[in-house]
Amino acid sequence: MIDNSGFESIFRHEWSRLVATLVRDLGDLDIAEDAAQDAFMEASTRWPDSGLPDRPGAWLLTVARRKSIDRARQSNRSAARQQKLVDNARWAEQSASPALVDDQLALLLGCCHPALNLDAQVALTLRVVAGLTTEQIARAFLVTEPTMVRRITRAKTKIRMAGIPFIVPDREVLTTRINSISQVVYLIFTEGHSSASSTKLIRGDLCDEALWLSDLLVKLVPNDPEVLGLAALIQLTDSRRQARTDDDGAPVLLEDQDRGRWNRQQIEHGLRLIAEAHALGQLGPFQIQASIQALHCAAPQFADTDWVRIVTLYDLLILRQPSAVVALNRAAALSHIEGPEAALATLVGLEEALDGYIHFHVARAELLSQAGRSREADEAYERAIGQSTNQAEQKHLQRRRQRLVGLPTRTDRATGSSDSD
Amino acid sequence: MQYMLLLYSAPDAGPADGSPEQMAQMQAWFAYTDALAAAGALVSGEPLQGIDTATTVQVRDGETLTVDGPFAETKELLGGFYLLEVPDLDAALGWAAKCPLAPYGSVEVRPLMVLPPR
Numbered sequence: 189m190i191d192n193s194g195f196e197s198i199f200r201h202e203w204s205r206l207v208a209t210l211v212r213d214l215g216d217l218d219i220a221e222d223a224a225q226d227a228f229m230e231a232s233t234r235w236p237d238s239g240l241p242d243r244p245g246a247w248l249l250t251v252a253r254r255k256s257i258d259r260a261r262q263s264n265r266s267a268a269r270q271q272k273l274v275d276n277a278r279w280a281e282q283s284a285s286p287a288l289v290d291d292q293l294a295l296l297l298g299c300c301h302p303a304l305n306l307d308a309q310v311a312l313t314l315r316v317v318a319g320l321t322t323e324q325i326a327r328a329f330l331v332t333e334p335t336m337v338r339r340i341t342r343a344k345t346k347i348r349m350a351g352i353p354f355i356v357p358d359r360e361v362l363t364t365r366i367n368s369i370s371q372v373v374y375l376i377f378t379e380g381h382s383s384a385s386s387t388k389l390i391r392g393d394l395c396d397e398a399l400w401l402s403d404l405l406v407k408l409v410p411n412d413p414e415v416l417g418l419a420a421l422i423q424l425t426d427s428r429r430q431a432r433t434d435d436d437g438a439p440v441l442l443e444d445q446d447r448g449r450w451n452r453q454q455i456e457h458g459l460r461l462i463a464e465a466h467a468l469g470q471l472g473p474f475q476i477q478a479s480i481q482a483l484h485c486a487a488p489q490f491a492d493t494d495w496v497r498i499v500t501l502y503d504l505l506i507l508r509q510p511s512a513v514v515a516l517n518r519a520a521a522l523s524h525i526e527g528p529e530a531a532l533a534t535l536v537g538l539e540e541a542l543d544g545y546i547h548f549h550v551a552r553a554e555l556l557s558q559a560g561r562s563r564e565a566d567e568a569y570e571r572a573i574g575q576s577t578n579q580a581e582q583k584h585l586q587r588r589r590q591r592l593v594g595l596p597t598r599t600d601r602a603t604g605s606s607d608s609d
Numbered sequence: 610m611q612y613m614l615l616l617y618s619a620p621d622a623g624p625a626d627g628s629p630e631q632m633a634q635m636q637a638w639f640a641y642t643d644a645l646a647a648a649g650a651l652v653s654g655e656p657l658q659g660i661d662t663a664t665t666v667q668v669r670d671g672e673t674l675t676v677d678g679p680f681a682e683t684k685e686l687l688g689g690f691y692l693l694e695v696p697d698l699d700a701a702l703g704w705a706a707k708c709p710l711a712p713y714g715s716v717e718v719r720p721l722m723v724l725p726p727r
Contacts, residue, residue: 266725301698303698303702349720350698350718350720351610351612351696351697351698351701351720352697352698352699353696353697353698355699357699361703
């Protein structure tokens with residue numbers, strides 16, 4: 189007998205391998221996906237009675253290849269194209285091998301192809317590779333299901349009509365293309381980790397998908413230091429998931445988090461991944477960000493945080509990936525060494541670039557309030573609250589703002605580090 | 610598959626007329642076209658005369674409207690094209706990136722529509 193969770197784990201394991209094999213054999217993403225779905229449907233009705241086959245993957249592939257012939261015949265493709273698909277499927281039944289690592293990588297590369305827009309890359313990756321339903325993806329990104337259906341359909345049409353290939357390209361472009369996959373996976377993670385427009389701050393389902401995808405990417409591209417860095421960054425950041433929100437779903441700042449609730453297993457996994465990445469001897473932005481997270485994870489208490497090394501890592505990151513957002517994070521770290529005024533001084537000139545970025549106003553508000561500049565802090569909180577689309581976050585910011593009332597003013601408060609806040 | 614590379618650039622972009630850079634640019638175009646031909650990817654490709662020579666024709670309610678100038682007034686103008694025969698979009702994008710115009714203009718890559726035989 190096979191229970192639901194057993195079936196889900198097989199689905200998890202086999203879905204993208206099955207789709208990858210079918211795409212390789214047929215050269216048609218839509219038909220491949222439909223056939224894979226048909227095969228799982230058949231498994232879900234057969235396996236409860238017949239029991240689990242010895243090799244579920246092989247069983248699914250055999251069924252899916254048969255189904256793909258039906259799907260091709262029912263499709264809206266031209267007669268010639270249908271015949272080609274049927275021939276491809278027949279040929280594959282006779283002679284093709286099951287999924288190779290490269291087929292799965294090719295599938296991911298196709299879904300994250302730069303000729304597709306980023307929203308489409310994200311949606312396709314979650315649908316085609318991770319096997320989420322369109323409805324689940326729509327819910328995760330807070331759009332209606334018809335909108336998500338259109339987004340995915342449009343992307344698939346472009347793949348077919350523009351001839352976007354599912355192949356692993358030459359070495360010279362492969363690194364860049366793998367980096368686009370990493371960016372998509374990281375975007376899925378950050379969307380789950382700090383959702384832009386939800387009532388709940390963390391959407392664990394998206395974080396789980398990103399963890400799984402980064403893990404898959406490490407398996408497919410084992411010796412890429414930045415792929416390892418991405419996986420480490422996601423593991424280490426996600427290790428704080430349980431501690432990042434309180435029972436009401438409101439955010440808990442790093443300094444207030446119960447570090448006992450951090451997931452030690454994930455931290456250790458993340459640290460192993462960084463060590464592996466560093467051993468390859470080619471530093472990159474994901475590895476640097478992962479190292480920053482590692483330093484946070486290494487501090488038993490907030491006050492133990494090694495801010496000097498964190499600021500140094502931010503300096504390294506700015507060299508490779510100059511951005512106002514990184515400069516902002518560096519400023520926040522710097523405030524713990526040189527005080528809020530020094531940190532605020534480094535933000536001068538970034539206002540224009542970061543005006544639409546809520547975290548800029550939050551960080552400024554915090555630094556200004558530490559510096560005793562209550563009125564300016566109040567204004568900064570107001571900007572932040574005005575820009576927040578997340579109810580839990582709005583409530584949290586209102587609370588931070590209210591603390592300003594009765595706060596000592598600049599003159600009677602010594603400036604300096606505020607680690608112990 | 611066949612792809613059209615549509616070559617757009619702003620009139621003042623790229624090397625100035627008569628400059629040594631323009632001579633070098635011409636050599637780059639010849640080399641690029643030769644490389645496409647040598648790879649078996651070239652179906653055809655031609656530059657167009659400037660937009661001063663363009664005339665736009667529209668027929669509305671049976672009436673022909675002839676207007677001096679290009680169809681759309683945009684910053685970047687269509688200046689030429691290549692028609693390529695290559696296996697997939699990656700190959701077409703690879704050629705587009707090597708195009709001498711790519712550093713200062715824009716190369717739009719469009720697959721040709723394949724019509725069913727009549």
